[in-house]
Amino acid sequence: MKNMFKGYLAFLPELKSIELKKATICFDTSALLNIYRYPKNAADDFIRAIEYFKENIWLPYFVALEYQSNRVTVLQQQARVFDELLGKSRKFKDDVLGLFSDKQHHSIPYGDVAHLVERFDEEFRTFIEGVKEKHPNYFRHDPVQIQLMNLFDGRVGDIPLKDTLENLYKEGEFRFENKIPPGFKDAKNKEHEVKLYGDLIIKSKYADFIIWHEILNQAKSTSRPIILVTDERKEDWCWKENNIILGARPELVTEVSMKAGVDFRLISSTQFISVASKIRKISISKSTLADIEQSLSPSWKEFVLQAFRAIGPIVKLEELYSWIEENPLRALTANWKATARKTIYYYCKERDLFLGKEILFEALDDSTYQLLPEHYHFSG
Structure with a gap:
C-alpha cells in the first residue's frame, strides 16, 4: 500500500x-x-x-x-526599487508637511517638524543613492x-x-x-x-x-x-x-x-x-540560508490573505494573531502584530491608512474584518 x-x-x-x-x-x-x-x-x-x-x-x-x-524583467524590477524607495521618502515628507496646511496645531512646532522630516529625507536619499551607485549593472x-x-x-x-x-x-x-x-x-x-x-x-x-x-x-x-x-x-x-x-x-x-x-x-x-x-x-x-529564506518570505499582504483564507472570510484580530504564530511563514519582528494590522488597513477603505488602490477587506468593527468574496478562494 x-x-x-x-x-x-x-x-x-x-x-x-x-x-x-x-x-x-x-x-x-x-x-x-x-x-x-x-x-x-x-x-x-x-x-x-x-x-x-x-x-x-x-x-x-x-x-x-x-x-x-x-x-531582463527581473533586473528591471530590481532597478526600479531604488526609485520607488526615493518616491516613498518624498511622499512621506510631503504628507507630513502637508498636514500643517490643513491642521495647524499649537502644540507642534512646525519648524522643528519640518527640520526633522527634511533631514530624514536628505539622509535617506543619500543612503539609497549610494547603494544604487554600487548596485552592479547586470544589463551590461x-x-x-x-x-x-x-x-x-x-x-x-x-x-x-x-x-x-x-x-x-x-x-x-x-x-x-x-x-x-x-x-x-x-x-x-x-x-x-x-x-x-x-x-x-x-x-x-x-x-x-x-x-x-x-x-x-x-x-x-x-x-x-x-x-x-x-x-x-x-x-x-x-x-x-x-x-x-x-x-x-x-x-x-x-x-x-x-x-x-x-x-x-x-x-x-x-x-x-x-x-x-x-x-x-x-x-x-x-x-x-537566512538571506534566502528572507528573500523568499511571502509579503505581509500574501501572509494575511493566507490567514483569512485559512480561518474564514470573517476574522477577528486575535484569531489572525494566533494563526500567524502557529504558521510562521516568515520571520516575526517584535512589532509584527502592528504590521499585520497595518496590512489590513492598507487594503480597507474604512481605515485612514487605506492606500486607495486595491480593496481586499471590509471593517465590520474595530477588531473584526471580512475578506471580500472575490478574494476568498481556497487553495488545497
Missing part, C-alpha cells in the same frame, strides 16, 4: 545530499530568477551549490527559455547568466517540434478541463501570451504542462528519481492543506511513479541550499 499511495505521504523525511546525488535535479524558472533577488554572497553560494551537483542537474527546455525571456554584464549558461551547457531538454507542441496543446486542454495538474492555474491568466524561439510559437498557458511533459520524459529516459527545485506555491504544483505546503501534488508523484517507475519530489530553494550547507566541500556561508 505504501508504494501504491506514496504520493499521499505528507512531510517526507529530511532530504539528504546522497539523495540529490542519485537523482536528476531540475530547476524551474522561479528558482533561477530568484537568484537575482538574493544578496550577492547568497547568490554566489547558491550557484556554487548548483555547481557541486553539476553531474545531476538538468533544465527542461521551456524553463531555459522562460529564464532567458524573463531575466550578467555574471549570473554566464555562470548558469556554462553550468547547464549540454544539460537542457530538446527544442520541441511543432507537431509535438500541437499534440501537447490538445492533451493540455483535456487536462486543464479536468483539473489535472500541473498548469491549470495558468490557463486563464496566460490565455493569449506566447514565447518565441526562432519561428517557433509556444503558448504560455501550456508552459507548466510542457515543462511537466519534459520532466516525465527525462525520468523515463534516465530511470532516476526527479527532484524539482521550485519556489512556486501554486495549488496545481503543491499539495496544500490550510495553506501549509505538504509537498508535491499527490497526482504528480503518482504520475511519475506510474509512467517512469521513479520517485518525484518537489523542494524549495531554501531546502536545496539547506542540504548543500551541510556539505563541507561547498563552503556555504552561515548567513546564506
Whole structure:
C-alpha cells in the first residue's frame, strides 16, 4: 500500500545530499530568477551549490527559455526599487508637511517638524543613492547568466517540434478541463501570451504542462528519481492543506511513479541550499540560508490573505494573531502584530491608512474584518 499511495505521504523525511546525488535535479524558472533577488554572497553560494551537483542537474527546455525571456524583467524590477524607495521618502515628507496646511496645531512646532522630516529625507536619499551607485549593472554584464549558461551547457531538454507542441496543446486542454495538474492555474491568466524561439510559437498557458511533459520524459529516459527545485506555491504544483505546503501534488508523484517507475519530489530553494550547507566541500556561508529564506518570505499582504483564507472570510484580530504564530511563514519582528494590522488597513477603505488602490477587506468593527468574496478562494 505504501508504494501504491506514496504520493499521499505528507512531510517526507529530511532530504539528504546522497539523495540529490542519485537523482536528476531540475530547476524551474522561479528558482533561477530568484537568484537575482538574493544578496550577492547568497547568490554566489547558491550557484556554487548548483555547481557541486553539476553531474545531476538538468533544465527542461521551456524553463531555459522562460529564464532567458524573463531575466531582463527581473533586473528591471530590481532597478526600479531604488526609485520607488526615493518616491516613498518624498511622499512621506510631503504628507507630513502637508498636514500643517490643513491642521495647524499649537502644540507642534512646525519648524522643528519640518527640520526633522527634511533631514530624514536628505539622509535617506543619500543612503539609497549610494547603494544604487554600487548596485552592479547586470544589463551590461550578467555574471549570473554566464555562470548558469556554462553550468547547464549540454544539460537542457530538446527544442520541441511543432507537431509535438500541437499534440501537447490538445492533451493540455483535456487536462486543464479536468483539473489535472500541473498548469491549470495558468490557463486563464496566460490565455493569449506566447514565447518565441526562432519561428517557433509556444503558448504560455501550456508552459507548466510542457515543462511537466519534459520532466516525465527525462525520468523515463534516465530511470532516476526527479527532484524539482521550485519556489512556486501554486495549488496545481503543491499539495496544500490550510495553506501549509505538504509537498508535491499527490497526482504528480503518482504520475511519475506510474509512467517512469521513479520517485518525484518537489523542494524549495531554501531546502536545496539547506542540504548543500551541510556539505563541507561547498563552503556555504552561515548567513546564506537566512538571506534566502528572507528573500523568499511571502509579503505581509500574501501572509494575511493566507490567514483569512485559512480561518474564514470573517476574522477577528486575535484569531489572525494566533494563526500567524502557529504558521510562521516568515520571520516575526517584535512589532509584527502592528504590521499585520497595518496590512489590513492598507487594503480597507474604512481605515485612514487605506492606500486607495486595491480593496481586499471590509471593517465590520474595530477588531473584526471580512475578506471580500472575490478574494476568498481556497487553495488545497
